[in-house]
Amino acid sequence: MYEKTYPNRRYHKTLEFLHKSIPPPANILDLGVENPFSKIMQKENYQVTNTGGEDLDLDTTAVKSKNFEVVTAFEIFEHLVAPFNILKDIQAPKLVATVPLKLWFSEAYRSKTDMRDRHFHEFEDWQFDWLLEKAGWKIKDSAKWTNPVKKIGIRPVLRNFTPRYYAVYAERT
Template sequence: MYEKTYPDKRFSHTLEFLKKHINTSESILDLGVKNPFSKIMISEGYTIENTTGEDLDEDHSAIINSPAKVVTAFEIFEHLLSPYEVLKSIKCNKLVLSIPLKLWFSSAYRSKTDMLDRHYHEFEYWQLDWLLEKTGWIIKDSQKWTNPVKKIGFRPLLRQVTPRYYIVYAERV
């Protein structure tokens, strides 16, 4: 449905999933600095506040002090050393998060120029499910999708059929 509006498949799927579970009347704390998807959420009628770039492994104050009814975390948990602590610090009862899945045929992402742009965790879906359960969340819905690339080769072929992204909607127990 959103494929025509947003050229990035990930944004299309994420927006469709968000709309399925979160009403535009619910305020959102989006973990991470403002980004292209934050702008999309605002253009779709959501009221969001982003964290400001603080190290969420060290500083949970934005999460603890937020009056938001929903927390979203799109492709951020893989950058954290301790996503367990972040998940425990969330005070609201609704969570929508997505992660890139670990690919057996590709090593973890690491930027050579940006020391913060690295994946400390590349989860398999069951690992994220377990982490959510252990931190008091119940998964109500989830979805996986592929991320094909326009290249020729064995890895691009595998990307056609191997899920790359995983998104969940969870509620606090």
């Protein structure tokens, strides 16, 4: 399987959570363009279709299809101005998502060169839970994990034991 060290640790933990929640094979709509993790899911015998790069704040057409068992969204919702809209419109009965958690010792991520590569939201776990429930989802399972980095300093030390990622498996109510 994938090694448990940075940078693949996140992939390992995400895949572990996905396997626990949705065993392969499953027909998945993965929000976002094809990426290294969607390729990993395909290698793990999931049938994966990615969205085409459309602005998911404005165009939720892709999630309105009833052809998918599951929608996955790995580090997507923090990039949306209004994630409630797409969560509400998802027609698949199951959702597996991860979001970065808000860290008290680090500002939200913001690329200075790419307007699309910014975090409009970094959630606390209760905020993401509330958003999902308000959009009509019932949380069945969740997990958190850290994101250790091999750097020197106070923040890298804090990253060793402060959860950075939050994963949720939810079903439509």
